[in-house]
Amino acid sequence: MSYPRECWYVAATIDEVGDDFLARRILGTPVVLYRLADGSIAALEDRCAHRPYPLSAGSRDGDCIICGYHGCTYDPDGTCVRVPSQDKPPLGARVRAFPVHVSGPFVWLWMGTPGSARLRPPAATPELASEGDWSSTGERRRVGAGFLLLHEHYLDLTNVFEMHAEMVPPGIEALPPPEEVEISEVSVSYARELPQAPLAPWESAVSGLDSAETFSRRETGTFVTPGLHRQTYTIGGADGPLLELVRLHGFTPETERTTHVFLQLAWRGTAVAADAGPRLAEVFHLMADRDSAVLETVQRCLDEDEAPRRYVNVKADRAAIRARRIVQSMIREEQGL
Numbered sequence: 001m002s003y004p005r006e007c008w009y010v011a012a013t014i015d016e017v018g019d020d021f022l023a024r025r026i027l028g029t030p031v032v033l034y035r036l037a038d039g040s041i042a043a044l045e046d047r048c049a050h051r052p053y054p055l056s057a058g059s060r061d062g063d064c065i066i067c068g069y070h071g072c073t074y075d076p077d078g079t080c081v082r083v084p085s086q087d088k089p090p091l092g093a094r095v096r097a098f099p100v101h102v103s104g105p106f107v108w109l110w111m112g113t114p115g116s117a118r119l120r121p122p123a124a125t126p127e128l129a130s131e132g133d134w135s136s137t138g139e140r141r142r143v144g145a146g147f148l149l150l151h152e153h154y155l156d157l158t159n160v161f162e163m164h165a166e167m168v169p170p171g172i173e174a175l176p177p178p179e180e181v182e183i184s185e186v187s188v189s190y191a192r193e194l195p196q197a198p199l200a201p202w203e204s205a206v207s208g209l210d211s212a213e214t215f216s217r218r219e220t221g222t223f224v225t226p227g228l229h230r231q232t233y234t235i236g237g238a239d240g241p242l243l244e245l246v247r248l249h250g251f252t253p254e255t256e257r258t259t260h261v262f263l264q265l266a267w268r269g270t271a272v273a274a275d276a277g278p279r280l281a282e283v284f285h286l287m288a289d290r291d292s293a294v295l296e297t298v299q300r301c302l303d304e305d306e307a308p309r310r311y312v313n314v315k316a317d318r319a320a321i322r323a324r325r326i327v328q329s330m331i332r333e334e335q336g337l
């Protein structure tokens with residue numbers, strides 16, 4: 001197993017879940033999500049208890065799901081409440097129901113040990129709350145690469161010179177290695193200051209600032225949990241931050257080698273162009289396209305390698321290596337090793 005299970009993961013965005021069934025494989029398990037009459041969200045294992053048939057292929061009776069094969073009916077807690085061919089359902093007939101937590105645009109799911117979800121709330125994402133001075137936009141995609149490859153990729157942004165050269169402020173030839181790497185038992189983060197430089201075209205477009213002037217930038221990246229990665233990018237002026245940008249990635253393993261990516265961008269500041277939202281969405285969508293293509297190639301190379309081989313690490317890999325160790329230690333703990 002290459003991912004921990006005792007963790008909240010983003011299963012969907014709030015606008016994806018409605019009266020119709022949303023079927024999605026999460027941590028290798030088929031899940032069906034749907035909205036109940038009171039507005040809350042139910043998440044059940046998407047397999048009938050009778051035969052291996054997806055509940056999402058059935059229909060609704062109020063808040064219950066009727067299996068489309070022989071008609072067994074399940075309530076939102078996963079209990080089988082009706083079997084058409086007999087008086088009562090078999091004792092204990094049920095499918096697993098997963099705890100759901102909605103926060104901002106994210107619908108979080110707990111697929112770990114039943115009953116332990118309340119011990120660890122999902123990671124906070126205050127930038128995505130509907131109140132406050134942040135604005136946000138987002139997108140979802142599926143990437144054909146293991147979720148840890150994505151965490152590692154975003155913990156080392158020195159790839160921007162090769163992959164996203166137009167994003168780099170003019171005159172900056174190389175990203176310095178992270179100046180600060182903060183490590184705790186369960187998270188790792190880095191920060192670096194960029195030298196004063198004029199604005200890249202995307203920066204002046206989203207901020208409305210004069211591209212001829214020079215500005216500072218501070219960049220941070222945090223492996224918050226296995227399910228959430230946070231990056232910040234702040235353009236600073238003489239009197240403090242002018243534009244703060246937060247890129248949040250919900251990374252949710254679909255399988256060992258595929259990942260659901262829930263990208264949310266949030267921004268605020270005194271220098272924000274009127275059309276900053278669509279411009280940021282366009283810029284970061286293009287970046288995500290390129291990132292996905294490279295990560296899928298890395299995954300393919302890993303799969304093709306006949307024997308595991310060691311790859312060389314460089315200074316910029318420090319945070320990524322730490323994140324990998326955290327994930328490995330969580331998996332070992334879950335396996336009781």
Ligand code: FES
Nearest residue numbers: 048050051067070
């Ligand atoms: S497979 Fe669902 S009721 Fe038979």
